[in-house]
Each structure stands twice: as structure tokens, then as C-alpha cells.
Amino acid sequence: MITLRPAVVEDIAFITATEQVPGHERFIGHWAPERHAAAMQSTANQYLIGEDAAGDPAGFAILMELDNRHGNVLLQRIAVPEPGRGFGRALLAAVTGWVFARSASHRLWFNMFADNARAHHVYASSGFTMEGRLREARLRADGTRCDSLIFSMLRSEWPTAPGSATT
Ligand SMILES: CC(C)(COP(=O)(O)OP(=O)(O)OC[C@H]1O[C@@H](n2cnc3c(N)ncnc32)[C@H](O)[C@@H]1OP(=O)(O)O)[C@@H](O)C(=O)NCCC(=O)NCCS
Structure with a gap:
């Protein structure tokens, strides 16, 4: 279970600690x-915090360019402190839902290091298109240096969008 909430200043320590988890430096900035x-x-x-079933922060996401006149929202960063436990996929789905349900945004996008195989798998199997x-x-x-993937x-591809097959 995941609960998404806006981050507050007190969450910055969790965010910076997550950014600096050993191994994360290959794939995200800090x-x-x-x-x-x-x-x-x-x-x-x-800034969004994903809380686990116990109500503890278990991941974060940073959205930017919510004011983009073309409706393009940038997922600047997403990370969990304990990868591989299924939370990141749930967090990505919750963040995607936040973007399309709470704003009039048309397109959610990001770029990533091409050799980030785990993230690539999660994105490609969550409805994102390279x-x-x-x-x-x-x-x-x-x-x-590393290639960057966009x-x-x-909005029309959002799995819970009105009219989609999974509605
Ligand atoms: C990317 C990230 C948010 C994903 O969250 P997560 O909690 O680790 O992901 P999940 O556990 O929900 O899912 C991982 C999936 O990747 C798969 N996976 C794990 N390692 C893999 C690898 N090396 N290659 C391909 N797939 C891999 C798992 O089998 C799982 O697939 P499944 O859901 O189909 O069974 C998280 O790993 C993370 O914070 N990484 C460091 C920061 C980062 O890279 N952020 C993204 C920048 S673009």
C-alpha cells in the first residue's frame, strides 16, 4: 500500500539520504x-513523498515544469531507499496518477541514464514510451559518459484515463 502526500521541509533529510544511497549516484543526482x-x-x-503501509516515507518524486504552457511535466527525480521491493513501481503509478488527476497536464516525461536497467524495466512496463x-x-x-533515454x-495513455481499456 502506498500513500502519496506533498513533501514538507522536514522531508528534505529523507530525500537527500535517499539520493545518497550507495549505488544511486550512478543514476540520479543529489x-x-x-x-x-x-x-x-x-x-x-x-515534491511528493510516498509513504508505506506503516506511514513511513519509502520514496520520493520531484515534479517540475508544472507551469509548462504546452502541458509537459518533467519528472525530475524519483527514488526509493530500498530498491527491488516493489515500492518504486507503486510510487511511479501514484505519481503518474497525481499528475494526470490533479493537473491539466498533457504529457509526463523524463530522461534517464540508458544503463539503468531496473528503472528502464519499471518505466517500460508501466505504460511509458521511449x-x-x-x-x-x-x-x-x-x-x-552515458546515453540518455527520453x-x-x-494523458490519453494513462492507464486509468477515461475510455482506456483498464478503466
Ligand atoms: C528506479 C526505482 C525507483 C524503481 O523502484 P524499485 O522499488 O526498485 O522497483 P520495483 O521493486 O517496484 O520493481 C523493480 C522491477 O525491476 C526488475 N529489475 C530489477 N533489477 C533489474 C535489472 N537489472 N534489469 C531489469 N529489470 C530489473 C524487477 O524484477 C522488478 O520487475 P517486476 O516488477 O516486473 O517484477 C528504484 O530502483 C530506485 O530508486 N533506483 C535508484 C534511483 C533511480 O535509478 N531512479 C530512477 C532514475 S531514472
Whole structure:
């Protein structure tokens, strides 16, 4: 079970700790607490916390560009502290639902490191479509480069959208 709620400043410690889980640095960035605090203030951004059945934070997502005039919302970051337990898939579905149910957004998109096989599997099997590959576009802290993949879901592709097969 997952409960999604807006993040508050007190959640920043959980967010930065999750960003810095060993191994995550290959696939996501990590920001200073001050940068998160500033980003949280913008009405164009939405920080979301996924809570587990016990009511504890078990993942987070950062949405940006909610004010995009073309209706494109950016999933800037999504992560869980304990991968591989099924929470990330549920979190992604909840965040997708938040975007399409609570805003008039048309398209939810993000880019990812091409060698993030676990995330690739979760996205591709959650209804997202790969739109393209930006060759060697991602620079890692160790100086190596990696292709970047762009994924998106359109409102009409949202699994619970009115008229969809799974409604
Ligand atoms: C990506 C992430 C959010 C997914 O959440 P999660 O809780 O680990 O994912 P789940 O446990 O719900 O599902 C993992 C799925 O990937 C599969 N998987 C695991 N490792 C895999 C691999 N190396 N290659 C392909 N599939 C893999 C699992 O079998 C499972 O598939 P299933 O649901 O069809 O059985 C999480 O792993 C994470 O926080 N990773 C670090 C940060 C990150 O990469 N964020 C995304 C940036 S784009």
C-alpha cells in the first residue's frame, strides 16, 4: 500500500539520504538541502513523498515544469531507499496518477541514464514510451559518459484515463 502526500521541509533529510544511497549516484543526482528547500518553494514544482503501509516515507518524486504552457511535466527525480521491493513501481503509478488527476497536464516525461536497467524495466512496463536516445548526453561524476533515454506518457495513455481499456 502506498500513500502519496506533498513533501514538507522536514522531508528534505529523507530525500537527500535517499539520493545518497550507495549505488544511486550512478543514476540520479543529489542536491544540497538548500537547493531542495528553494526548489520546494516554486509553484512550478511539486515534491511528493510516498509513504508505506506503516506511514513511513519509502520514496520520493520531484515534479517540475508544472507551469509548462504546452502541458509537459518533467519528472525530475524519483527514488526509493530500498530498491527491488516493489515500492518504486507503486510510487511511479501514484505519481503518474497525481499528475494526470490533479493537473491539466498533457504529457509526463523524463530522461534517464540508458544503463539503468531496473528503472528502464519499471518505466517500460508501466505504460511509458521511449521517445529517443541522446547519445553520450549524460556526464557522470567519474567523467564517464552515458546515453540518455527520453520516456513519456501522454494523458490519453494513462492507464486509468477515461475510455482506456483498464478503466
Ligand atoms: C528506479 C526505482 C525507483 C524503481 O523502484 P524499485 O522499488 O526498485 O522497483 P520495483 O521493486 O517496484 O520493481 C523493480 C522491477 O525491476 C526488475 N529489475 C530489477 N533489477 C533489474 C535489472 N537489472 N534489469 C531489469 N529489470 C530489473 C524487477 O524484477 C522488478 O520487475 P517486476 O516488477 O516486473 O517484477 C528504484 O530502483 C530506485 O530508486 N533506483 C535508484 C534511483 C533511480 O535509478 N531512479 C530512477 C532514475 S531514472
